[in-house]
Amino acid sequence: MKKHLQTTLIHAPRNAPQYILTVQPPVFRASTIIFKNTDALINRHWTDDYDYSYGTHGTPTTFTLADNIAHIEGGDYCLLTPSGLSAINLVNSCFLNHGDEVWVADNIYGPNMEHLRNLESRYGVVVKVYNPIDANTFQPTEKTKLIWLEAAGSVTLEFPDLINLVKKAKQTKVLTALDNTWGAGLAFNAFDFSSEHLSVDLTVHALTKYPSGGGDILMGSLVTQNKKLHLQLLRMHAIQGIAISGDDAAQIQRSLASMQLRYTQQSNSASTLLHWFKKQSEFIQVLHPADESSAGHHYWKDVCKDEQSAGLISVIFKPEYSMSDIRQFCDALQLFKLGFSWGGPMSLIMLYDLKNMRTLEHTHLQQGLLVRFCIGLEHPTDLIQDIESALKQLRQKTIPSE
Structure with missing residues (x-):
């Protein structure tokens, strides 16, 4: 049946093959993603490694970048966010509840502290401050749920006593989150950084900085080796409707080689x-x-x-x-x-x-x-x-x- 021109502008009579081998991977721009059939629709699950169901969940472009960032940082799972600060906020909102304690270094990234103080005043999260070069000042209690680490501090550049801080957190079952923007996954491996193979639980990274490299793209990441933690973050990521642009992801992917x-x-x-x-x-x-x-x-x-x-x-x-x-x-x-x-x-x-x-x-x-x-x-x-x-x-x- 011959179709009207207006229809063929949407449903093209011919489609070029979708994949060729190129230096840079193709860029997918998508909100709606078309399912092949009802089986693909019904049998999908949000925990799938590659959940192609809607643009906010990911496309080959965004998943490719996420896989590469996870590899650079030494982790297994990665989520992408619109900025480094949004990645930080995702961690705080995912793991902190009323009455929980969170410990932060005195040289913490300022907007993170501001966000935590907001959670403290509005929702009863308790913020404690420690000296990053003195692990003895970190005194977790049974209410402590999270410690923020920053290596090095972004203004005064103290490198923390990472080994002893992480050891202490693990002994008390406190979640360790490292702002890894300074190290970028290159200065050290946050998931294996000592002779004892110590690891943080998760990292956040402002991809705005070294991965982008151009001073023109905003993006953040969360990386972990723990699938349970990843799924908790993934669920909150979806609930909050967090998404990134395929074009931005492609720009950062292009910069990773250098x-x-x-x-x-x-x-x-x-x-x-x-x-x-x-x-x-x-x-x-x-x-x-x-x-x-x-x-x-x-x-x-x-x-x-x-x-x-x-x-x-x-x-x-x-x-x-x-x-x-x-x-x-x-x-x-x-x-x-x-x-x-x-x-x-x-x-x-x-x-x-x-x-x-x-x-x-x-x-x-x-x-x-x-x-x-x-x-x-x-x-x-x-x-x-x-x-x-x-x-x-x-x-x-x-x-x-x-």
């Missing part, structure tokens, strides 16, 4: 800048896990066997420099741009006043204002020249007039 190379280059550039930073008189403290004077350095050496680290360095200016001085320094930089995040091609800076960011007393941190440098893919010599130029302007402004 991820290790970019991470290594930025790590090496950060090492070059670290040695230079330590010679500058304006800084009272330089913070980086590879520096022997930095808090948690020996924990970093125990876990990061290849001595890899993200391209982040923080410096604390001497107390005589005011916020106005530091703002002028930041504004004088040309290659370093003022912006949140890291892992992209462009180097970034962000300034912080630690007095407004800490709950506990951290004696290892000097008094002063902090600037975090996120090293991009520029040549380190050019980055040093950029900082040196901004420091010269700072020095001129602080020279007392005669």
Whole structure:
């Protein structure tokens, strides 16, 4: 039967074969997914490894990326979310109930703390704070359900006593969730990071950073080796209607091939800048896990066997420099741009006043204002020249007039 043109525009008379072998996998964009027959409809189950029933559950594009992220991080199961923070929030909403205790490091990612404080005030979740470099400050009770780990802290870059914190959590059957954005699955394997083969229960990862690599895609992931945990998260993932774009997934998938190379280059550039930073008189403290004077350095050496680290360095200016001085320094930089995040091609800076960011007393941190440098893919010599130029302007402004 001959069909009207309008119908053939929807139901094409011919369909090209769907699969060819290409360097990059094809991109599927789907909300509705067509079932082959009623058997496929009736016999599907939400726990299937590849549940092709609706776009929110996944497509070959999103499942391919999820499988690759799980492999990079050393896990077996992966869920994708629209951002790193949404992955964090999914964990909190999945595993915390009224009266439950959750322990967080004092250097925790700020929006995670804000979300937990919101759960505390509205739903009666109890938030406890520990010192990440002192496992003795983590004192779980029978009400403790979850501990958040961050290796390293995203602003002051302390590498935690990961081994002893995880041991203590396992002894008391506390769920361990690691924000693995800094390590990216490359600095160490969160599911096998010690001679005793210790493992966290799950990781979250802001794929916005190193996996994306371009500073233009938002996405997060949750990875675990435990199928029971995965299914709990998967159920909450579905209930909340969490979904990602196939186009965004394809962009990150394309960037994975260069991820290790970019991470290594930025790590090496950060090492070059670290040695230079330590010679500058304006800084009272330089913070980086590879520096022997930095808090948690020996924990970093125990876990990061290849001595890899993200391209982040923080410096604390001497107390005589005011916020106005530091703002002028930041504004004088040309290659370093003022912006949140890291892992992209462009180097970034962000300034912080630690007095407004800490709950506990951290004696290892000097008094002063902090600037975090996120090293991009520029040549380190050019980055040093950029900082040196901004420091010269700072020095001129602080020279007392005669």
